[in-house]
Amino acid sequence: MTGKSAARGAPLFKVRRSRVHGRGAFAARRIRKGTRIIEYRGERVSHQEADHRYQERSARDNHTFLFIIDARTVIDAGAGGNDARFINHSCNPNCETVMEGKRVFIEAIRTIQPGEELNYDYQLGRAADDPPDVDAIYACRCGQANCRGTMLWPPKKAPRRTAARPHTPRRAKGAPSTKRGTARKRKQAARR
Ligand SMILES: [Zn+2]
Numbered sequence: 608m609t610g611k612s613a614a615r616g617a618p619l620f621k622v623r624r625s626r627v628h629g630r631g632a633f634a635a636r637r638i639r640k641g642t643r644i645i646e647y648r649g650e651r652v653s654h655q656e657a658d659h660r661y662q663e664r665s666a667r668d669n670h671t672f673l674f675i676i677d678a679r680t681v682i683d684a685g686a687g688g689n690d691a692r693f694i695n696h697s698c699n700p701n702c703e704t705v706m707e708g709k710r711v712f713i714e715a716i717r718t719i720q721p722g723e724e725l726n727y728d729y730q731l732g733r734a735a736d737d738p739p740d741v742d743a744i745y746a747c748r749c750g751q752a753n754c755r756g757t758m759l760w761p762p763k764k765a766p767r768r769t770a771a772r773p774h775t776p777r778r779a780k781g782a783p784s785t786k787r788g789t790a791r792k793r794k795q796a797a798r799r
Contacts, residue, residue, distance in 0.1 A: 649684035697726035699751035
């Protein structure tokens with residue numbers, strides 16, 4: 608499987624086994640900073656439908672294919688998704704998600720060398736009814752020096768950061784907090 612560049616048709620990345628998590632996406636050639644790598648595609652469903660779809664999966668299953676577009680819509684890359692769903696999380700990512708209209712694109716935030724694994728910060732949301740070991744379930748193994756140990760945001764125990772950060776994490780505008788008392792899959796949200 609390859610990620611195709613719309614402009615040149617040459618594969619930008621290849622999907623293969625990752626040490627971080629399952630399969631991952633690896634740069635097939637040098638990718639310049641600012642390159643739009645791939646659109647995050649999948650079926651567009653309501654939050655309710657997304658929750659319903661993944662309700663039966665184990666709460667311990669940390670695979671995440673849901674991406675919040677807004678208060679009404681979630682992209683489910685588990686249905687009709689493309690290779691964007693194989694891009695793993697990192698606490699020190701080389702890509703970010705960019706929302707344009709109601710579409711999500713993954714773009715390089717620095718130049719990426721061939722063979723490097725592509726990643727972005729999932730910033731998975733927390734919920735009031737999270738089990739105490741939720742951070743362990745969504746543990747991050749990115750191995751970066753600044754790894755916060757979890758794919759969730761914000762970090763559980765860390766005090767609110769006062770230092771300037773390059774990006775201010777936010778939920779997708781109008782995104783509802785996840786419902787209480789329901790088993791549901793984590794949803795990723797774009798930064799803006
Ligand atoms: Zn990490």
